[in-house]
Amino acid sequence: MDRIRIVGGNKLNGTIPISGAKNAALPLMIASLLTDETLILDNVPRLADVAQLQRILGNHGLDIMSKGKRPGDHEYQGQTLHISAANIIDTTAPYELVSKMRASFWVIAPLLARMKEARVSLPGGCAIGTRPVDLLIMALEKLGAELQIDGGYVIAKAPGGLVGAEIDFPKVTVSGTHVALMAATLARGTTAINNAACEPEIVDVADCLNKMGAKISGAGTPRIVIEGVSKLHGARHTVLPDRIEAGTYAMAVAMTGGDVQLAGARPELLQSALDVLTEAGATITPNNEGIRVTRNGAGISPVKVTTAPFPGFPTDLQAQLMALMACAKGSSHITETIFENRFMHVQELARFGARISLDGETAIIDGIAKLRGAPVMATDLRASVSLVIAGLAAEGETMVNRIYHLDRGFERLEEKLSACGATIERISG
Known part of the structure; x- marks a missing residue:
């Protein structure tokens, strides 16, 4: 199994290109199931989750062609996927595929909307809490689907097609909003999603669906209205830049010091995180090319942060911020309100010498002058990159x-960091 070796102490200087957003690319790929015409997605990141979803979609009979750079493209503009769901040969998403990635459960929505049936395994993925699918099932039932759970599979049917409805989510759910949005595009009549997630990735998917002929308004607000259409067509869409990747590298620069341009990053997608970094002592300068992050000389100031749905501080940057606060001059408080098990990185950060105590859903971090390198183990996606930041x-x-x-x-984490002066390498095997 691969490992990453880091020798810390170098400042980061240079340019880090920001890839397409994983959390938009995955639902956009799934949305291709809604049409029998080709959906072309540009700026798709080269990630294990993207490759896994390609396998899952291939199992349904989709034809996916991948292209790298087009002539004249910047090197970081990702891959272009041509996805054709002209012939869906199977409406079952099996356990051995879905268990490896939670987001693949979302295929239930477009399969049900277009094929009027789906059989999808209950999901797996990161071990950071229950993240149940009950709200997704509730949304599909509101749209007229008949659902039952049998042998670990959700079996969904809508023999007469889905019908528009009012969907009231009791709490904000990104996955529930994605599922309701996709299912409602082909439902008869009007659907309103209330207490919808406002994340930029929801807006990106809605923009793409509208290019495909959907009639969606209000994406990015707590109420999304969808006028159902009988058919969607093909389109071309560019995946928006990854705000979590941008925030992660911004925190790495704040941690190590230096001066880095985050090429392609969009400040409005992560303003709350940039505000926290400014409070911590980094200098954030948006410009035409993206976001410039610097921290020269001055120490890291402690902060108090509570994670919240967009536009609040993202739960997906909580672990990275905790690594940064491990070297702050004073005591920081980070409260996690989204996922109940999302402090598993605390024990691993402690191996660096970090002083962190937990009080319910709040972590108290007492900053120390210097962390010490250590062997550590990744527990989930965002926790693992917090260990890289600490190691730097x-x-x-x-x-x-x-x-x-x-x-x-x-995407290409070691390459991007080593190009800016970090001593970091992947050790295979």
Whole structure:
């Protein structure tokens, strides 16, 4: 199994290209099931999760052609996928595929909307809490689907097609909003999603669906209205830049010091995180090319942060911020409100010498002057990159084990960091 070796202490200087957003690319690929015409997606990141979803979609009979750079493209503009769901040969998504990635459960929505049936395994994925699918099932039932759970599979049928409805989510759910949005595009009549997630990735998927002929308004607000249409067509769409990747590298620069241009990053997608970094002592300068992040000389100031749905501070940057606060001058508080098990990185950060105590859903981090390199183990996607950030600033050598989690969400991580002066390498086997 691959590992990453880091020798800490180098400042980061240079340019880091920001890839397409994983959390938009996956639902956009799934949305291709809604049409028998070709959907072309540009700026798709090369990630393990993307490759896994290609296998899952291939199992349904989709034809996916991958192209790299087009002539004249920047090197970081990802791959272009041509996805054709002209012939769906199977409406079952089996356990051995779905169990490896939670988002693949979402195929239930377009399969049900277009094929009027689906049989999808209950999901697996990161071990950070229950993240149940009950709200997704509720949304599909509101649209007229008949659902039952049998042998670990959700069996969904809508023999007469889906019908528009009012869907009231009791809490904000990104996955529920994606599922309701996709299913409602082909439902008869009007659907309103209330208490919808407002994340930029929801807006990106809605924009793409509208290019495909859907009639969606209000994406990015708590109420999304969808006028159902009988058929969607093909389209071409560019995946928006990954705000979590941009925030992660911004925190790495704040941690190590230096001066880095995050090429292609869009500040409005992660303003709350940029505000926290400014409070912590980094200088954030949006410009025409993206976002410039610098921290020269001054120490890291402590912060108090509570994770919240967009536009609040993202749960997906909580672990990275905790690594940064491990070297702050004072005591920081981070409260996690989204996922109940999302402090598994605390024990691993403690191996660097970090002083972190837990009080319910709040972590109290007492900053120390210097972390020490250590062998550590990744527990989930975002936790694993927090260990890389700590390793970049720690004295001596850090070895990060079980890095397959990193490959699920960060494209060419070692390349991007080493190009800016980090001593980091992947050790295979």
